[in-house]
Amino acid sequence: MSLYYVQKLLYQLNRDPHVRERFASSRDSLLSEYELTAEERNAIADGDIGLLYVMGVNGQILMHYSALIGQNWDEYIAAMRGGVKVHGPVRGGLYTMLEDRKP
Amino acid sequence: MSLVFAGVCSHAPGITGRAQRADPKVRDAFYAKLAELRARLEAAMPDALIVIAAEHFANFFMNNMPAYCMGMADQYEGPIEDEQWLAIKRTRVPGNADLARRIVKRMMHDIDLAYAEEWKFDHGIMVPLNFLTPRYDLAVIPVNINCQGPPLTPLHRAYEFGRILRRACDAQPERIAVVGTGGISHWPATPDSGVINETWDRAFLDKFVHNRSDELVAYSDEETFRDAGQGGFEIRTFIAVAGATEGSTGEVLFYAPIPAFAVGCTVAVMTVGAASRRDSAR
DSSP states (O other): OOHHHHHHHHHHHHHOHHHHHHHHHOHHHHHTTSOOOHHHHHHHHTTOHHHHHHHTOOHHHHHHHHHHTTOOHHHHHHHHHHHHHHHOSOOSSGGGOSGGGOO | OEEEEEEEEOOOTHHHHTGGGSOHHHHHHHHHHHHHHHHHHHHTOOSEEEEEEOOOSSSOOTTSOOSEEEEOOSEEEEOOSOHHHHTOOOEEEEOOHHHHHHHHHHHTTTSOOEEESOOBOOHHHHHHHHHHOTTOOSEEEEEEEOOSSSSOOOHHHHHHHHHHHHHHHHTSSSEEEEEEEOOSSOOTTSTTTTOOOHHHHHHHHHHHHTTOHHHHTOOOHHHHHHHHTGGGGGHHHHHHHHHHTTTOOEEEEEEEEEGGGTEEEEEEEEOOOSOOHHHHTO
16 A cells, blocks of 8 residues: 555646656556555556545545546546445545544 | 735635536625625735645645745746636736745744745635736735645644744835635535535634634644544634734634535635734844
8 A cells, every 4th residue: 555656646647747648658657657556556547536535545636636537526526435335434544534534 | 014914715626616506696795705805905005915825736745745835936827727627717827036035034034934936826826816816917925834734734833924924024115915715614525525514614713803812723633624624724824814913803704604615615804903012022
């Protein structure tokens, strides 16, 4: 689990057109530069917003990424809810800061 | 000259990006008060506007996260978000590197802050500017307080940051306005988006406009997260404005929860009185 690198890649995709270009043209080579598990790599490659949310990606990063891959607002909210339904509660990051919300 | 204006407002991306989803009556009343904030800002005839914001991973990341940072460039650009998504056209915003440098230098005597000569604005600054300086003809000096990636600066430090900022502004020949923008309670960009704790918001705003600093800085992050969501961490921007107007009180021009905008929409002003005696003695 390398939430830091998942978020770092999404952050760079959100703000840097060159990283976006590489994501489109040579995705595997770009993803290999980040320390990601297979699950993380697949979630990013598939644009699986629900799973990324459950992994603990900060919503402020995820929301921009969702817009970037063309989701509208309702699709974005539904994807996160769907993610929790399928994969269970958020596993790490900011949203687990209260003891009683830890999975 | 000195600080000539102080206010706060909300910045949620839905305010512009999802305008058609809100109850038009409440939305338009909110927009009208934002227009009043603009009128009051313009009446103060500022040479520059400092926006104390809580950005959302547009420039700063956990590889090197400053607790406080001030922009020190002659121009900025924004929004970084998709233009259609935010319903704000990408544009260049004028800055004032010389003034910002003087403010940073002065502040460094009392507090550590980072500076950035490059800065892309996200909705956290672009939404307020869309209403306050829609012609982008006023120099903007951005300030960021990290409200996203814990550990976050303690609230009493945010208040102190505002006090030090005020002292630095009062030492400059320019007329300077400050607007803080954030929260209040909200759960932005999560499945709980649209939840708003109105009771908590109103209690916070009461402390804010009466500038009861002891109460303003008494929240723990755990309490804030539980009662006001992770978006509640952005109260740091309001608290910094309270610090900049220490000893003065203010007025809430507008507050209403607008679930479609995912935040309790807020517009408030603080009176800019004389700098506190504690400072002028130093």
